[in-house]
Amino acid sequence: MGLGIGEAGSLIELLIPKHALNSHVKYKVNPIVTYLHTIENIREIYGTGSRPVIVHCNDLNDYLCKYDAPTNLLSEYLAAQFLGLWNLKFPECAFISIAKEHIGNLRLNPQLLDKVAFGTRFYDHADDVTGIFEMKSPSDISRIKQKEAFLKIGLFDLWLSNEDRCANNSNILLVPFEEGEFFVPIDHSAIFNTGAVYTHYTTHLERLTQEDSIICTHFTPLMFKHGKTLSETLEILESDFKYATKGCEVEVDQIFGNVPVDWDIDEHIKDKICSNIFNDNWKSETWQTFLQYLQLTLR
Numbered sequence: 001m002g003l004g005i006g007e008a009g010s011l012i013e014l015l016i017p018k019h020a021l022n023s024h025v026k027y028k029v030n031p032i033v034t035y036l037h038t039i040e041n042i043r044e045i046y047g048t049g050s051r052p053v054i055v056h057c058n059d060l061n062d063y064l065c066k067y068d069a070p071t072n073l074l075s076e077y078l079a080a081q082f083l084g085l086w087n088l089k090f091p092e093c094a095f096i097s098i099a100k101e102h103i104g105n106l107r108l109n110p111q112l113l114d115k116v117a118f119g120t121r122f123y124d125h126a127d128d129v130t131g132i133f134e135m136k137s138p139s140d141i142s143r144i145k146q147k148e149a150f151l152k153i154g155l156f157d158l159w160l161s162n163e164d165r166c167a168n169n170s171n172i173l174l175v176p177f178e179e180g181e182f183f184v185p186i187d188h189s190a191i192f193n194t195g196a197v198y199t200h201y202t203t204h205l206e207r208l209t210q211e212d213s214i215i216c217t218h219f220t221p222l223m224f225k226h227g228k229t230l231s232e233t234l235e236i237l238e239s240d241f242k243y244a245t246k247g248c249e250v251e252v253d254q255i256f257g258n259v260p261v262d263w264d265i266d267e268h269i270k271d272k273i274c275s276n277i278f279n280d281n282w283k284s285e286t287w288q289t290f291l292q293y294l295q296l297t298l299r
Contacts, residue, residue: 079188
């Protein structure tokens, strides 16, 4: 089962680090997000804060759809696109029109469905990382492939100031594939300091505290120890970070160009976001903060 990551474009291929070429790792540009529509009544309202709904669409797949503030939807969409450019697995996503007649008997304001929703494939067979790691079983940990992706997700969160992935709310699924189980990060409406960058009162991102970082949790030492292997992993991750953020910068105009018109996103938001996340000082601070938090957690 794939997670819908598109093939790399030639421009991005120029940015691929040598270690990635040698190990056949591909840095991939997401395809334009598909537009879908519901074909039957909403199945249920999912029990999380934003009350997303599970719908069945015309591609015959189930999606978890969010339909709240357009800037929250933009955060979800941008994170999904950037995750692909970071070579991290993530659920297939789509822009979804939810027909009002498909509300059925659910208590849902029809006006909330006037705009296109943002949906991600719903995996009812996936496990939540928090539940797995609470067991602390070596056999549970050993079944996870690409454990280094956990560190990469933590670095991704620091880069985008995602305030909603921590010890009590991992927002990471373990999704089974033929070759094993992989980390799949979800739920990114709290990037950019929970959307503070969209307001007129905030000009710069604030770095995450230790309490807000998945790196500073008991999950990390379950998988990583000081030593040569970790040093080699960090060397590769630093290279990946430089090339992945550059890839995002190269593709950001196209990514914003595909934002649904009815989200009515202010044209200045792109410039404000880019001036923060692609700033060399911010990227350097992100990497140093990552190393600091990792050192504190593993000491």
